[in-house]
Amino acid sequence: MIRIANGQGFWGDSLEAPVDQVRRGPIDYLTLDYLAEVTMSILQKQRARDPKAGYARDFVEMIGRVLPDLTRRRVRVIANAGGINPKGCADAVDAVAERLGIPIKIAVVAGDDLLPQLDELLNRGIDLKNMETGAPLSVIRSQVQSANVYFGAFPIVQALRGGADIVITGRVTDTALGLAPTIHEFGWGEDDWDKLAAGTIAGHTIECGAQCTGGNCQYDWETIPDLAGVGYPIVEAEPDGTFVITKHAGTGGRVTVASVKEQLLYEMGDPREYITADCIADFTTIQLDQCGPDRVRFRGIKGRPPTAFYKVSISYIAGFKALGSMVYAWPDAYKKARAAEQILRKRLDHLGLQFEEIRAEFLGANACHGIPAAEPSPDVAPELAEVVLRFGVRGQDRAAVERFTREIPPLALNGPPVVSGLGLGRPHVEDIVAYWPALISKHEVKPEVTLWPSES
Amino acid sequence: MAKRKLIELAHARSGDKGDTANIGLIARKPEYYPLLVREVTAERVKQHFMGVCLGEVERFELPNLGALNFLLHQSLDGGGTLALKADPQGKTYSSALLRMEIDVD
Numbered sequence: 001m002i003r004i005a006n007g008q009g010f011w012g013d014s015l016e017a018p019v020d021q022v023r024r025g026p027i028d029y030l031t032l033d034y035l036a037e038v039t040m041s042i043l044q045k046q047r048a049r050d051p052k053a054g055y056a057r058d059f060v061e062m063i064g065r066v067l068p069d070l071t072r073r074r075v076r077v078i079a080n081a082g083g084i085n086p087k088g089c090a091d092a093v094d095a096v097a098e099r100l101g102i103p104i105k106i107a108v109v110a111g112d113d114l115l116p117q118l119d120e121l122l123n124r125g126i127d128l129k130n131m132e133t134g135a136p137l138s139v140i141r142s143q144v145q146s147a148n149v150y151f152g153a154f155p156i157v158q159a160l161r162g163g164a165d166i167v168i169t170g171r172v173t174d175t176a177l178g179l180a181p182t183i184h185e186f187g188w189g190e191d192d193w194d195k196l197a198a199g200t201i202a203g204h205t206i207e208c209g210a211q212c213t214g215g216n217c218q219y220d221w222e223t224i225p226d227l228a229g230v231g232y233p234i235v236e237a238e239p240d241g242t243f244v245i246t247k248h249a250g251t252g253g254r255v256t257v258a259s260v261k262e263q264l265l266y267e268m269g270d271p272r273e274y275i276t277a278d279c280i281a282d283f284t285t286i287q288l289d290q291c292g293p294d295r296v297r298f299r300g301i302k303g304r305p306p307t308a309f310y311k312v313s314i315s316y317i318a319g320f321k322a323l324g325s326m327v328y329a330w331p332d333a334y335k336k337a338r339a340a341e342q343i344l345r346k347r348l349d350h351l352g353l354q355f356e357e358i359r360a361e362f363l364g365a366n367a368c369h370g371i372p373a374a375e376p377s378p379d380v381a382p383e384l385a386e387v388v389l390r391f392g393v394r395g396q397d398r399a400a401v402e403r404f405t406r407e408i409p410p411l412a413l414n415g416p417p418v419v420s421g422l423g424l425g426r427p428h429v430e431d432i433v434a435y436w437p438a439l440i441s442k443h444e445v446k447p448e449v450t451l452w453p454s455e456s
Numbered sequence: 457m458a459k460r461k462l463i464e465l466a467h468a469r470s471g472d473k474g475d476t477a478n479i480g481l482i483a484r485k486p487e488y489y490p491l492l493v494r495e496v497t498a499e500r501v502k503q504h505f506m507g508v509c510l511g512e513v514e515r516f517e518l519p520n521l522g523a524l525n526f527l528l529h530q531s532l533d534g535g536g537t538l539a540l541k542a543d544p545q546g547k548t549y550s551s552a553l554l555r556m557e558i559d560v561d
Binding site for chain 1 (some may be wrong): 467468469471472473474475478480482484485490504505506507508516517518519520521522523525527533534535536537538540541542543549550551552555556
């Protein structure tokens with residue numbers, strides 16, 4: 001049996017979770033997921049300003065905190081912290097190890113960055129069509145900020161076989177981080193589809209950190225103990241493909257069939273066809289049981305061969321947006337916010353400003369759900385203590401969006417009464433970095449695995 | 457015929473893929489699952505999300521988990537960073553679905 005822990009569900013997740021995972025009980029592998037879809041474009045911008053940047057700096061700091069523990073407890077680390085510059089990240093980690101006087105072996109998984117060869121690919125007729133709209137990438141080529149292939153678990157396995165203590169990747173599937181150790185430790189083959197699917201589902205279950213151990217859990221949420229000290233998830237994986245999801249003893253949160261089911265369905269498409277670079281996992285074959293307190297066992301998982309394609313994540317500049325807010329107080333808060341909305345729309349119209357979209361929402365009334373069933377009833381609406389008008393515009397003309405931002409503050413004096421600007425001032429204009437999902441034949445790209453021996 | 461709100465019978469989690477929201481609806485007890493299958497159809501969900509879901513609703517069954525998964529296409533104002541919504545990733549659509557009332561016998 002091996003123990004695979006997750007200590008980070010996204011870049012910005014708890015800084016203490018990875019440290020706790022290493023120190024508060026036994027684990028063999030620590031996996032960390034730093035890369036959301038928009039993260040790559042942010043990192044691309046950072047590297048454009050500084051060639052040494054473009055990776056998750058939090059990761060390097062975290063390694064600085066726990067490296068002695070990792071070595072003493074023989075825990076290996078797998079993280080997609082490399083972002084757009086995995087080699088730069090490895091250099092930084094290497095420098096930390098040297099400073100601490102702890103020799104470690106680092107491996108880098110790269111080759112996922114398509115940006116340098118993007119035009120060459122397009123010229124050869126690989127059109128990187130948008131998976132949702134079918135439009136070819138050429139339509140937005142000039143706006144592209146980043147383009148990365150999602151590799152699977154096997155390049156990470158190669159790094160582990162090379163003896164790496166820390167594996168730093170660029171873009172790989174989130175599930176590959178948790179799957180790779182099982183393939184490596186148990187010698188699973190590239191066509192052990194059921195086992196690869198099991199490892200993939202284990203990876204999916206832990207990839208969002210505490211979201212499977214009681215965090216963001218709707219099932220009896222008020223009774224979940226000590227979320228302040230919530231334990232992050234651990235997979236106890238067996239060579240036969242069965243596994244248990246658990247957490248360290250003495251930590252907060254709760255691992256139940258219900259908490260695990262919620263995470264299994266998170267961001268789910270067709271449950272029979274969960275497609276990754278390594279396999280297709282069938283979520284309708286999972287059998288769960290509560291085999292102890294904070295322990296849920298997974299069995300029966302079936303898988304199939306993957307497709308001939310890698311998924312590609314492309315980010316591009318898609319215009320500008322700005323969002324402003326005003327809060328209106330009782331009585332008739334909702335009616336006042338609605339009146340302010342109408343006034344704003346008229347003023348933008350008088351100014352002749354054109355936008356792709358104008359959107360108003362009423363926080364406190366029905367902004368989140370947005371459905372008729374959630375509208376405040378006529379007797380409740382006038383009694384709401386306050387309602388926030390959230391008003392946004394989006395378009396290609398930066399000057400028009402900028403002009404809109406000047407129309408929010410005046411509402412404090414020249415619109416409906418009993419209003420506060422929430423101290424936020426004038427809204428800011430933001431670049432919109434949008435996401436373009438595509439596919440590419442696996443023959444077109446090759447992962448590059450490099451070992452980084454520390455010679456300190 | 458008696459009516460009950462889904463929040464008494466099920467729990468849920470939602471997320472996004474581009475402009476598509478997904479909602480996983482999970483029976484609180486195994487005996488509730490057939491009720492969910494019978495009552496919470498793709499058509500009813502489409503109707504429930506009137507004005508929010510502008511595309512198709514697809515439904516998938518996971519009897520092994522006592523759960524249904526719904527895909528609500530064109531439901532996130534363009535999705536991700538394009539959206540001007542307070543909830544651009546549809547994270548709160550889970551409990552929006554739990555407002556639905558269904559017939560129980």
